[in-house]
Amino acid sequence: MKRLLCICLAGLLAIALVGCGTIAPEEAHESVQTFAMDTVMIFSAYGEGGTKATLAAEAEVQRLDALLSRTREDSEISRVNATTGAPTRVDPEVAGLIEESLAVHSATGGYFDITLAPVSDAWGFTKDAHRVPSQSELDALLGIVGMERMSWGNGEITLSPGMAVDLGAIAKGYASDRVADIFRMNDIPSGMVSLGGNVWVCGGKPDGTPWRVAIQDPKQSDGYAGVLSLRDCFAVTSGGYQRFFEENGKTYHHIIDPATGYPAESGLTSVTVVSAESGALCDALSTALFVMGEEKALDFWRSGPYDIELVLVTADDRVVVTDGLRDVFEEMGESGYTYEIVR
Ligand code: AMP
Ligand code: MG
Numbered sequence: 427m428k429r430l431l432c433i434c435l436a437g438l439l440a441i442a443l444v445g446c447g448t449i450a451p452e453e454a455h456e457s458v459q460t461f462a463m464d465t466v467m468i469f470s471a472y473g474e475g476g477t478k479a480t481l482a483a484e485a486e487v488q489r490l491d492a493l494l495s496r497t498r499e500d501s502e503i504s505r506v507n508a509t510t511g512a513p514t515r516v517d518p519e520v521a522g523l524i525e526e527s528l529a530v531h532s533a534t535g536g537y538f539d540i541t542l543a544p545v546s547d548a549w550g551f552t553k554d555a556h557r558v559p560s561q562s563e564l565d566a567l568l569g570i571v572g573m574e575r576m577s578w579g580n581g582e583i584t585l586s587p588g589m590a591v592d593l594g595a596i597a598k599g600y601a602s603d604r605v606a607d608i609f610r611m612n613d614i615p616s617g618m619v620s621l622g623g624n625v626w627v628c629g630g631k632p633d634g635t636p637w638r639v640a641i642q643d644p645k646q647s648d649g650y651a652g653v654l655s656l657r658d659c660f661a662v663t664s665g666g667y668q669r670f671f672e673e674n675g676k677t678y679h680h681i682i683d684p685a686t687g688y689p690a691e692s693g694l695t696s697v698t699v700v701s702a703e704s705g706a707l708c709d710a711l712s713t714a715l716f717v718m719g720e721e722k723a724l725d726f727w728r729s730g731p732y733d734i735e736l737v738l739v740t741a742d743d744r745v746v747v748t749d750g751l752r753d754v755f756e757e758m759g760e761s762g763y764t765y766e767i768v769r
Pocket of ligand 1: 535538540541542546551592594595596663664665668679680681682683684709710712713714717
């Protein structure tokens with residue numbers, strides 16, 4: 427019988443932040459917690475504008491949830507997905523995300539694909555009704571999905587019958603970008619935003635030291651694989667442990683390999699992407715690089731077009747940290763991992 431093992435509702439890095447002994451949200455000048463995009467979100471802000479900024483942040487993520495949700499029938503995404511076979515004009519904000527998704531799809535050689543929605547549905551991840559689809563079912567779905575099959579131009583999308591888009595791998599990162607804008611507009615000197623595995627730290631801590639962002643150990647929910655000391659940075663983690671089910675002793679997670687239609691088995695158990703630039707980009711890339719696996723992810727980091735740094739946790743108990751994080755990454759003693767810095 428199928429057994430739901432875990433639906434991760436809470437922000438992994440947020441838990442870690444508190445667990446790592448950084449300031450607890452309740453000690454912050456202002457802290458708001460809300461539930462949106464299927465996850466717990468926390469906004470903490472110091473300074474005079476803290477109340478205004480955190481309340482505006484909450485309203486903004488709820489607005490984005492209503493726009494981008496795949497499961498809410500009244501969302502823009504649901505409207506787009508209901509209009510197959512003919513071009514339909516898309517809300518400009520959604521259009522921007524589709525264009526960014528196309529760019530990441532192309533830059534990653536197709537590992538990032540927002541049209542995998544029918545495949546995720548077949549695995550029951552969309553409605554938490556998990557099942558293992560048959561090979562013939564997956565083969566049929568792989569014949570209709572793929573961003574190269576959707577047509578896009580002048581703000582209009584055309585999806586063939588059976589196709590659907592899902593911005594779940596980029597939406598929380600995009601929301602963190604919007605919240606960062608709100609914090610900046612309100613001159614917040616110090617703060618922290620955690621949207622279920624998507625973290626943005628604003629400035630440093632009020633005492634002037636960097637924020638400490640912990641990376642969850644994919645093997646144990648109360649352990650850490652490492653800690654990053656960051657200022658003004660996005661850090662986004664994708665991991666197979668975040669949403670999964672078990673059937674007949676095998677574990678199936680929610681990040682799909684577009685080549686097979688199966689949960690990606692790349693030898694990685696989590697990927698954290700760090701960048702000062704864009705939460706949406708970190709979010710999309712953490713998903714794509716998880717599917718790519720260690721070797722291709724590191725090649726992408728070395729030669730790719732983006733200014734990012736990575737922490738890769740592997741199934742054979744290594745934590746691989748890219749050189750740009752050398753001075754801000756802290757190993758966890760007795761975690762059972764061996765640590766490598768790569769260039
Ligand atoms: P994340 O948690 O950001 O890694 O995103 C995972 C979510 O994105 C899943 O729950 C799916 O809705 C969707 N997804 C799964 N696999 C992919 C993929 N290869 N490319 C883009 N989106 C994906
Ligand atoms: Mg993602």
